[in-house]
Amino acid sequence: VTPAPLPVLGTEVCAPLADGTEIPYAALDYAASAPALRRVWEDVAAYLPYYGSVHRGAGHLSRLSTDLFEESRRTVAAFLGCRPDDRVVFTRSTTDSLNLLATSLPEGCEVFVFETEHHAALLPWQRTASVTYLDAPRSPVAAVATLDAALAARDTARPALVCVTGASNVTGELWPVPELAAAAHRHGARIVLDAAQLVPHLPVDVAALDVDWVAFSGHKLYAPFGAGVLAGRADWLREAAPYLAGGGATRRVARTADGGVETDWNTDDSRHEAGSPNVVGAYAIASACRALAEAGFENLAAREQLLLGRLVSGLAELPRVRVLSLFGEGAHRVGVVSFVVEGYDSSAFAAALSDRYGIGVRDGLFCAHPLVRLLTGAAAGEGAGCGEGPLNAVRVSFGAGTPEEHIERFVRAVRELTA
Numbered sequence: 001v002t003p004a005p006l007p008v009l010g011t012e013v014c015a016p017l018a019d020g021t022e023i024p025y026a027a028l029d030y031a032a033s034a035p036a037l038r039r040v041w042e043d044v045a046a047y048l049p050y051y052g053s054v055h056r057g058a059g060h061l062s063r064l065s066t067d068l069f070e071e072s073r074r075t076v077a078a079f080l081g082c083r084p085d086d087r088v089v090f091t092r093s094t095t096d097s098l099n100l101l102a103t104s105l106p107e108g109c110e111v112f113v114f115e116t117e118h119h120a121a122l123l124p125w126q127r128t129a130s131v132t133y134l135d136a137p138r139s140p141v142a143a144v145a146t147l148d149a150a151l152a153a154r155d156t157a158r159p160a161l162v163c164v165t166g167a168s169n170v171t172g173e174l175w176p177v178p179e180l181a182a183a184a185h186r187h188g189a190r191i192v193l194d195a196a197q198l199v200p201h202l203p204v205d206v207a208a209l210d211v212d213w214v215a216f217s218g219h220k221l222y223a224p225f226g227a228g229v230l231a232g233r234a235d236w237l238r239e240a241a242p243y244l245a246g247g248g249a250t251r252r253v254a255r256t257a258d259g260g261v262e263t264d265w266n267t268d269d270s271r272h273e274a275g276s277p278n279v280v281g282a283y284a285i286a287s288a289c290r291a292l293a294e295a296g297f298e299n300l301a302a303r304e305q306l307l308l309g310r311l312v313s314g315l316a317e318l319p320r321v322r323v324l325s326l327f328g329e330g331a332h333r334v335g336v337v338s339f340v341v342e343g344y345d346s347s348a349f350a351a352a353l354s355d356r357y358g359i360g361v362r363d364g365l366f367c368a369h370p371l372v373r374l375l376t377g378a379a380a381g382e383g384a385g386c387g388e389g390p391l392n393a394v395r396v397s398f399g400a401g402t403p404e405e406h407i408e409r410f411v412r413a414v415r416e417l418t419a
C-alpha cells in the first residue's frame, strides 16, 4: 500500500477534455511549480488578517509581521542546516538568488559551470565574471574529475566560484554535491548549489554538504507566493554593493556639502532586501519547511521512489519512448523524468495528454537548451554536440502531493498514445 500523499490545493480542479467532458486534473508539472500544501495555505490565510509592513512601523501589526518575517528566516536557516554565521536572504526566486550572487562576486572572480545547468545557473555569471563552461559529464564520477581538472588549471591568485545543480530539472538525476564541494574547496574555490529541484525532494544540509551557498524557489517547494532564498556565507554578500538601491537597505542617507547624497548601507541580511519585503512569500516558505520537516523527508522520498519506480518501469516497456538520461544506467533521480516519443512531436504529445487525459506536463527545452539539445540529439541517434539537432522533450514531474492514480493514469495514457 502506498502511503497517502500530503494534502495540496488544486485537487478538486477539473480539466476540460477535447470530447467535451471533464476529468479531475492531474498536475504532473511539479518541477515547474508545485501546488501549495494545504497547510501552507492555512498558515498564510491565518496570517493575512495580521498583515503589516515589515521593519517600518511601531504599530502592533508591523511588529508582528516583522517578527514573523525574521522568524521565517530562522526557520529556513534551520531547515537548510545553515552554519551559525550564514546569511538567509529572501529573494524573488532561484533566478533572483543566483543573479544576486553574481553581482556579489569579488573583483577578478572566475566562475566554473557545467553546460548542463538550467539557464538561471548558466547565464548570470557572464555579466560579472569570466566563465569557464565545462562539458557535460556522462557520470557523477566524470563530473568530479572534469571539475577537478578545470580547477587545477586555474589561476589561484583569483577568487573562484563553482555553480552546480543538486538535481537536474531535465533528467531529475542527482549530482554528486559533496564530492563537487570537496573538489571546489581543495582548489580554493567556493561553490553555490542550485537546489531548485533538490529541496522539494530530499533534505539539503548546507553544513553537511559543505556548500558555500544554496539557492531555491518557494513555488517549487509547495509555497507558490513569489519568494526565493539565497543562503550561505556572509562575507561576499556583506562586501558586495547592495543588489537593489532603496529603503530598508540603508543605515543613513544624508546630503553632502557638495550637493550630493551619501549613503551608509546595512551590512546584515537586509543589505540586499531593499524595498518592502515579500513577507507572505517568506512566511509561506517557512511554513512549507516546517510541514516537510514534520512529514519527514525519509517518508516523502520513500513514497516518491515507489511512484518513480512504477513510472520509469511503465515507460521502459514502451518501445517508442526514450527516457533522457545524462548519467545512464544506475543514476539516482528525483521525481522528474523527461522523454521523447519516436514519431511524435513533443508539443503535440503533451497537448494530447492534456486534451485526452487531463494530465498537465511540460514540453520544450526546460530552460536548459544545451542539455536538452545534447540529450534529444543523442536519443535520435545524432552525435552529441552543440548543433541544432532535434529539440523538444516531454517532462513529467511530481512530488509529495501526487496521488498514485495520477502516475497510473499517466503511464496508461502514454501506453495508449504510443500503441
Ligand code: PMP
Residues within 6 Å of the ligand: 031, 032, 093, 094, 095, 096, 118, 120, 121, 165, 167, 168, 169, 194, 196, 197, 217, 367
Ligand atoms: N534552477 C533549476 C534547476 C530549475 O529547475 C529552475 C526552475 N525551473 C530554476 C533554477 C529557476 O527557478 P525560478 O524560475 O523559480 O527562478
